[in-house]
Amino acid sequence: MDFTNADMLKILGSIWSQIEIFFRSMMLPSRLWQFAIIAICFALAHFGRVWIAPKIDDWARRRELTTRQKRWVILMRQRVRGILFVLLAWASVLMLDAVKGFYSWRFLVVLAATLVTAWLVVGLIARFIRNGILRAAVRWGAWIWVTLYYLGFWDETVRILEGAAVELGGFRITAYALLKALVLTTILLSVARIVTGQTSVRVRTNEDISPSMAELVIKVMQVVLYGAAIFIGIKAVGFDLTGLAVLSGAIGVGLGFGLQKVVSNLVSGVIILMDKSIKPGDVISLGETFGWINSLGARYVSVVTRDGKEYLIPNEDLITGQVVNWSHSDEFVRIDLNFGVSYHDDPHLVRKLAIEAAQSVGRVLRNRPTVCHITGFGDSSVDYILRFWITDPVEGLTNVRGAVFLALWDTFKEHGISIPFPQREVRVVEGSQLAVARDGEKPPQEN
Known part of the structure; x- marks a missing residue:
C-alpha cells in the first residue's frame, strides 16, 4: 500500500x-x-x-x-x-x-x-x-x-x-522492512558469534581433534553461520535472491581475475588445514624467518619469532615455498656444531670431552646419542662436528648452541686443549730493501 x-x-x-x-x-x-x-x-x-x-x-x-x-x-x-x-x-x-x-x-x-x-x-x-x-x-x-x-x-x-518506501522497478523497499531486516540480521549475527565463540573453545580443547582439523571446523562453521545470518536478513527485506544468480556469477568472474592472490591464499589456507602440514605451535623456518606458528588465518599464517616480532606470511608462500617444520612429525631436533682444535691435541680425547660438554647442558637429550666426528684437516686446525638432540625448538636454537659452545670452551680450557685461529707468517727476502734497511746497510744506487 x-x-x-x-x-x-x-x-x-x-x-x-x-x-x-x-x-x-x-x-x-x-x-x-x-x-x-x-x-x-x-x-x-x-x-x-x-x-x-x-x-x-x-x-x-x-x-x-x-x-x-x-x-x-x-x-x-x-x-x-x-x-x-x-x-x-x-x-x-x-x-x-x-x-x-x-x-x-x-x-x-x-x-x-x-x-x-x-x-x-x-x-x-x-x-x-x-x-x-x-x-x-x-x-x-x-x-x-x-x-x-x-x-x-x-x-x-x-x-x-x-x-517511507523506495521503488526499484517492480520491487518496493520500505523503511520498516529495512529496519526489520537490520534488527534480525544483527540478532542472528550476535547469536552466530556467541555460538562460534563457545564452540571454538570446545573444539580447540578436544584432544581427539588435531589442531589443523579444529581450525578447519571452526572456519567452516563461521562461514556457514555468518552466511546464513546475512541470507536470512536479506530475505527478510523481501529480496528475490534467485534474480541475483547471473549477477553473482559475473561478479565472481571479475573477482576471480582481480583477486587472484587473495583467492590463492584462501585456497592455500584450506589446503594447509586439510593436509596438516603445519599447525598452531609448530616451529618453522621460512627463508630468514624462524619462529613458531601463533595462529592460522584465512589469508595468512601468524609466525612469532624469538625477538617478539610477528610475521604475517601469506598461505601461498607456505604451499609453494620450501618450509622447514622443526616439529612436524615429532619433537626431536638435531643440532650440528662445527669447531676446530690444534693439531697437537689428541683427537680421541677431544671427541670424548666434546660429548661430555654437550651433555652437561640441560636442554641436550641424554637418551639420544650425542656424537662427535672429525670432518677434515684444515689449514690451521683439525675440524670436528658435534651433533646433539633437543625436544623444545620453540625455546630457541641460538641459545642452546651458545650454551654448548660455552661448555666446550670451559672444558677445553680446563684440559689444556687449544682452539687455534688463522695466523700468517711474513718472511723478508734477503737482498730486498726491507732486509737491507733491517741490517743497517745503504741500499745500492741505480745507474
Whole structure:
C-alpha cells in the first residue's frame, strides 16, 4: 500500500492528537499524585545509590574476583539507582492495589516501573554484544522500541515507516522492512558469534581433534553461520535472491581475475588445514624467518619469532615455498656444531670431552646419542662436528648452541686443549730493501 502526502499528514495528526490527549490527562489530580509517587521513588533510589555504591566497592575490594566477575560488579553498581527505582515503584503499585479506592491511581506508576524494568533488561542483554558500536546501536534501538511500544505509539510509527518506501522497478523497499531486516540480521549475527565463540573453545580443547582439523571446523562453521545470518536478513527485506544468480556469477568472474592472490591464499589456507602440514605451535623456518606458528588465518599464517616480532606470511608462500617444520612429525631436533682444535691435541680425547660438554647442558637429550666426528684437516686446525638432540625448538636454537659452545670452551680450557685461529707468517727476502734497511746497510744506487 502506497501512502500519499495527505495520508502521511493524517497519521501525523493522529499521533499529535494522542499526544495532546495524553498530556491533558496528565493534569488530572490523580495523575499528579502518581507523578509525585514516581518522583519520591526516584529520589529514594538516588539517595539509596549514594549509600549502597561505596559498600559495593568495599565488598569487591575484600574479595579476589576474576575479570569477568569484576565487570558484572561494575555493571550492577552502575545500575543500582535503576534497580532500586524498579523495586520501589513495584512496591508502590502493590500498596496502591491493596488500598481500597486507589486502584485507578496506579496507571502511571505501572508505566514508569515497566519502562525502567524494560530498559534495565535491555541494557543487561546488550552487554553480551562485544562490539562497542554494535552494542550501543542495539541498546538504543531497543530502548526506543520499548518506549514507543509501552506508550502506545508503535502502531502509528509502523504506519509511518511503511509509508517511507523506495521503488526499484517492480520491487518496493520500505523503511520498516529495512529496519526489520537490520534488527534480525544483527540478532542472528550476535547469536552466530556467541555460538562460534563457545564452540571454538570446545573444539580447540578436544584432544581427539588435531589442531589443523579444529581450525578447519571452526572456519567452516563461521562461514556457514555468518552466511546464513546475512541470507536470512536479506530475505527478510523481501529480496528475490534467485534474480541475483547471473549477477553473482559475473561478479565472481571479475573477482576471480582481480583477486587472484587473495583467492590463492584462501585456497592455500584450506589446503594447509586439510593436509596438516603445519599447525598452531609448530616451529618453522621460512627463508630468514624462524619462529613458531601463533595462529592460522584465512589469508595468512601468524609466525612469532624469538625477538617478539610477528610475521604475517601469506598461505601461498607456505604451499609453494620450501618450509622447514622443526616439529612436524615429532619433537626431536638435531643440532650440528662445527669447531676446530690444534693439531697437537689428541683427537680421541677431544671427541670424548666434546660429548661430555654437550651433555652437561640441560636442554641436550641424554637418551639420544650425542656424537662427535672429525670432518677434515684444515689449514690451521683439525675440524670436528658435534651433533646433539633437543625436544623444545620453540625455546630457541641460538641459545642452546651458545650454551654448548660455552661448555666446550670451559672444558677445553680446563684440559689444556687449544682452539687455534688463522695466523700468517711474513718472511723478508734477503737482498730486498726491507732486509737491507733491517741490517743497517745503504741500499745500492741505480745507474
